Amino acid sequence: EEPVVKQTDSTAKVAQLGVVLGPDGKPCKPCTAFRNWRRLQKSEGEEKGKSSTLMAFGPSSSSNEPDRPPAHCPPDVEQLGNATWTFLHSTAAYYPNRPTPNHRANMLLLIRAIPTLYPCSHCADDFGQDVKVNPPDVSSRAGLSKWLCERHNEVNLKLGKKPFDCTLEKLDERWKNGPRD
Numbered sequence: 105e106e107p108v109v110k111q112t113d114s115t116a117k118v119a120q121l122g123v124v125l126g127p128d129g130k131p132c133k134p135c136t137a138f139r140n141w142r143r144l145q146k147s148e149g150e151e152k153g154k155s156s157t158l159m160a161f162g163p164s165s166s167s168n169e170p171d172r173p174p175a176h177c178p179p180d181v182e183q184l185g186n187a188t189w190t191f192l193h194s195t196a197a198y199y200p201n202r203p204t205p206n207h208r209a210n211m212l213l214l215i216r217a218i219p220t221l222y223p224c225s226h227c228a229d230d231f232g233q234d235v236k237v238n239p240p241d242v243s244s245r246a247g248l249s250k251w252l253c254e255r256h257n258e259v260n261l262k263l264g265k266k267p268f269d270c271t272l273e274k275l276d277e278r279w280k281n282g283p284r285d
């Protein structure tokens with residue numbers, strides 16, 4: 105069920121809580137970290153006694169809650185991102201060394217669909233800008249894995265996270281072979 109935004113929720117207050125608005129101007133669940141969405145839930149609950157509107161992540165919970173949405177709840181920006189990177193890096197790790205034209209065309213379609221379809225709208229916009237400046241390398245498994253690693257590092261940089269080593273050896277260790285015993 106879609107969260108209903110109450111008239112009393114000013115944009116400023118929502119932003120102050122760290123809740124990201126989507127293109128429709130409403131709080132965007134897959135754009136927002138769960139901990140911030142929960143703050144909004146709590147603040148809503150405090151205003152009304154009990155929140156009945158912003159329950160899309162499940163009922164509001166007690167103080168020692170996890171930082172991520174429970175398994176039966178929709179993903180937040182982090183869970184969605186982690187799952188998406190897992191899919192993309194794994195797909196790159198198993199992409200052929202010598203892709204057919206069909207492989208290349210489908211990989212391009214997959215990458216180019218993200219800016220249009222990815223549910224975190226600001227993530228999608230930034231990724232689209234990055235892909236425009238850095239066109240996908242779908243020529244080989246090694247080329248695609250490196251290109252994707254660099255795109256992920258752009259996001260890591262934006263979020264203040266450490267960059268990943270984009271050598272094929274490190275990428276294969278993480279996404280294909282696992283660490284040596």
Ligand code: FAD
Pocket residue numbers: 181182183184185186187188189190193218222226227228230231252253254255256257259260262263267268275278
């Ligand atoms: P993740 O960054 O999800 O990484 C998962 C695993 O991948 C890591 O544990 C690590 O082992 C490995 N890894 C890390 N970096 C690399 C790399 N460069 N190459 C290969 N493997 C790597 N979140 C935002 O808050 N704002 C955004 O604008 C935003 N944009 C995004 C755009 C896209 C296209 C995607 C897919 C996600 C975006 N995210 C964004 C989500 C963000 O990138 C993370 O997924 C999220 O913060 C969860 O981080 P995490 O710590 O679980 O690790």
